[in-house]
Amino acid sequence: MKSNDSTGIKWKKWTATGMSLVLATGLLAGCSGGNDPGKQENQVVRIGVLYGGPDNEPYFRQQYTDMYEMMNPNVQFEIVTAVNYDDQRYMQQKPGEEVERPNPYEEMKNLMTGNNPVDVVVIDYSMLRRFTQDNLLQPLDPHIQKDEFDLTDYVDTVIEGIKQAGDNQIFALTPTFTSSALYYNKKIFADNNIEPPQDKMQWTDILNLARQVSSGEGEDRIFGFSFNRWSNDGFSSVMSYSESLQLKMWDDKGEKMLVNSDGWANAWDTVHKLYQEDIVPDEEFMQLMYSKMASSDGSYQYDPFGGDLFLKGKVAMTIDGYYYINELRRANDSADKIENFEMVDWDVVTVPTHSSAPDIGGNIYLSQLMGINAKAPNPEGAWDFIKFSNSEDWAKLKSRSLHELVARKQFLKPIAGMDYNVDAFTTLKPIPPSSVDEERIYQDNPGIWEVQNVGREMFQKVLSGEMDTRQALAEWEVRGNEILQRMPGEGGVIEPMPMPRVTEEVTEEMPAEDTATEASGEAASEETTVDEAVTNDSAVENSASMNNASE
Incomplete structure (x- = not known):
C-alpha cells in the first residue's frame, strides 16, 4: 500500500511537470525560426563548453538545449568539452613529477579551429576579449539587425560589459548573470x-x-x-576591497612582482585599520x-x-x-x-x-556567454539557438531562479512578493576583462599560487604588529620574485593549481552541491524542471562569490 501511494505521488508530480513543459512549449513556440519542423532538413549544432565531462552534459542539456530540441525535432546538439574534469581528477602525480595541465583557452581554440569545429561556444567573460582580439568569434550585430532581435530590454550592465570586451561590438550574449x-x-x-x-x-x-x-x-x-x-582572513578582505582597482601581483608575463606599490599599500592600510578599530x-x-x-x-x-x-x-x-x-x-x-x-x-x-x-563593481559575472565560432559550419543554426536562449520567453521561464538574474529587465522583480532594491544588482558595470593571458601564466608556473600564500602570511604579520605595511610588501616582493623565477618542480614539489568547480547535476534524489571551483567564477545551477525550480535553486551556492573570496 505504501508503495502504491509513493507511485501515485510520483505520478502526480511527473504529470504536473509534464503539463508545465507543455505549457512552456506553447509559450515559447514563437522563439525558433522553424514553424514546420517536418519539412526541414535534419541538422547538427555543435556546442563547445570550457569545462565539463560526461556527468555535466545532462545538466547543460537540461538547462539550455532540451527545450529547443523538443520544439525543433530536426535539430540535434552535440556538446563538446574543452577541458574534461575527469582527465585531471584521476591523474596520479608522482612525487617531484611535473604534470602538464591543459590550457583552457588553447583547448577551446582547438575545438573552434580543428577538423570538426564547433558552431556555438560558451565561454566566461574573462576570456571574451581574447577571443574577439584573436578573431575567433563572429560579431552578432549583423544577425541582431537582420532579425530585428530586440535588445532594448537587456540589462545595461550586461550589454555594456559585453560591448566593452568587443570594442563596442556584440560578440556574445548571455541569458543570465550573477551579481x-x-x-x-x-x-x-x-x-x-x-x-x-x-x-x-x-x-x-x-x-x-x-x-x-x-x-x-x-x-x-x-x-x-x-x-x-x-568572518574571513584579512588577506581575503584585502583582495575583496581591491578587486575593482585591478591591482596586479605580477607583470603581464608573470616574471616580476608588482606588489610593493602605493596602490597595494593603501589597500593594506585601509583593511588593516578596520581590524585595528574592530569595525x-x-x-x-x-x-x-x-x-x-x-x-x-x-x-x-x-x-x-x-x-x-x-x-x-x-x-x-x-x-x-x-x-x-x-x-x-x-x-x-x-x-x-x-x-x-x-x-x-x-x-x-x-x-x-x-x-x-565609480561605475565599476566587483562580483558581477557573465559566465554563460554564447558566441558563434568564426569557422562555424552551421552559423545560422548557432544563431537561432543563441537567439532562442536569449529571448524574452526564455527569460520569463528562467526568472524563477533564486540563484542567477536573467538579462531581461522586465523580469527582474523582487522574488516572493518581497520589497527590496533590485536595481542594486544591475546598476554597476563588471570589471573590464583583461587582454593578458592570465591563465597561461598559471599554466606555465603552477607554483605561482605560492605567491598568494606569501601575501597572506605577510598581511597576517601586519595584523599582529610584527611588521608595518611597507616592510611586509617589500618582503612579499622579494619572496614572490623568487617563486616567479623558480622553474616548476625545482626545490621541491610545486602544489598543483586548484581545479575548476564541477557543477553537479541536480536530480530529484540528490540536491545540488558545489565541488572543486574554477578561477573565473563560474555560476552553479538553476532549476531542474519548471516545477522544481525554487526547490533546487535554494540549495545551490554562488560559486562566483566563493571563488572571489578565495582569490
Whole structure:
C-alpha cells in the first residue's frame, strides 16, 4: 500500500511537470525560426563548453538545449568539452613529477579551429576579449539587425560589459548573470539615528558609516561591516576591497612582482585599520562565538545560521550575492521556530566603488556567454539557438531562479512578493576583462599560487604588529620574485593549481552541491524542471562569490 501511494505521488508530480513543459512549449513556440519542423532538413549544432565531462552534459542539456530540441525535432546538439574534469581528477602525480595541465583557452581554440569545429561556444567573460582580439568569434550585430532581435530590454550592465570586451561590438550574449550587492540591517541604522547607505556610494563613505554604527564589546559587539557574512582572513578582505582597482601581483608575463606599490599599500592600510578599530569581525571574535555555543559536555549547540553574522544581527552591512535573498527569506519565514531570533529588516544597495572607478563593481559575472565560432559550419543554426536562449520567453521561464538574474529587465522583480532594491544588482558595470593571458601564466608556473600564500602570511604579520605595511610588501616582493623565477618542480614539489568547480547535476534524489571551483567564477545551477525550480535553486551556492573570496 505504501508503495502504491509513493507511485501515485510520483505520478502526480511527473504529470504536473509534464503539463508545465507543455505549457512552456506553447509559450515559447514563437522563439525558433522553424514553424514546420517536418519539412526541414535534419541538422547538427555543435556546442563547445570550457569545462565539463560526461556527468555535466545532462545538466547543460537540461538547462539550455532540451527545450529547443523538443520544439525543433530536426535539430540535434552535440556538446563538446574543452577541458574534461575527469582527465585531471584521476591523474596520479608522482612525487617531484611535473604534470602538464591543459590550457583552457588553447583547448577551446582547438575545438573552434580543428577538423570538426564547433558552431556555438560558451565561454566566461574573462576570456571574451581574447577571443574577439584573436578573431575567433563572429560579431552578432549583423544577425541582431537582420532579425530585428530586440535588445532594448537587456540589462545595461550586461550589454555594456559585453560591448566593452568587443570594442563596442556584440560578440556574445548571455541569458543570465550573477551579481552581488551591499546588504544592510535597517534596524541597526535606525537605532543609531544614522542614514543607511545609498546606491553608488564609495568605499570611503561606506566604511565611515561602518565606524558610526559599530558598538558594544566582546560577544555583544555589533560590527559595522564585513566583507562577507562570515568572518574571513584579512588577506581575503584585502583582495575583496581591491578587486575593482585591478591591482596586479605580477607583470603581464608573470616574471616580476608588482606588489610593493602605493596602490597595494593603501589597500593594506585601509583593511588593516578596520581590524585595528574592530569595525570588521576577526577570527578571535568567531572563536568567542563558537565557545559560547559549547556545552559543558564538550558538544555544540546547533546553529541554524551556520555562523552567518548578518542573520545573527551582528553585522550592519555585508556584501553577498543575489542568491542570499532566499537565505534571508527562509530564515525570516522560520523565525517562530528559532529560539531568540529577531527577524532581520534588510535592504540592498550597490556594492561600494572606488573613486578611480565609480561605475565599476566587483562580483558581477557573465559566465554563460554564447558566441558563434568564426569557422562555424552551421552559423545560422548557432544563431537561432543563441537567439532562442536569449529571448524574452526564455527569460520569463528562467526568472524563477533564486540563484542567477536573467538579462531581461522586465523580469527582474523582487522574488516572493518581497520589497527590496533590485536595481542594486544591475546598476554597476563588471570589471573590464583583461587582454593578458592570465591563465597561461598559471599554466606555465603552477607554483605561482605560492605567491598568494606569501601575501597572506605577510598581511597576517601586519595584523599582529610584527611588521608595518611597507616592510611586509617589500618582503612579499622579494619572496614572490623568487617563486616567479623558480622553474616548476625545482626545490621541491610545486602544489598543483586548484581545479575548476564541477557543477553537479541536480536530480530529484540528490540536491545540488558545489565541488572543486574554477578561477573565473563560474555560476552553479538553476532549476531542474519548471516545477522544481525554487526547490533546487535554494540549495545551490554562488560559486562566483566563493571563488572571489578565495582569490
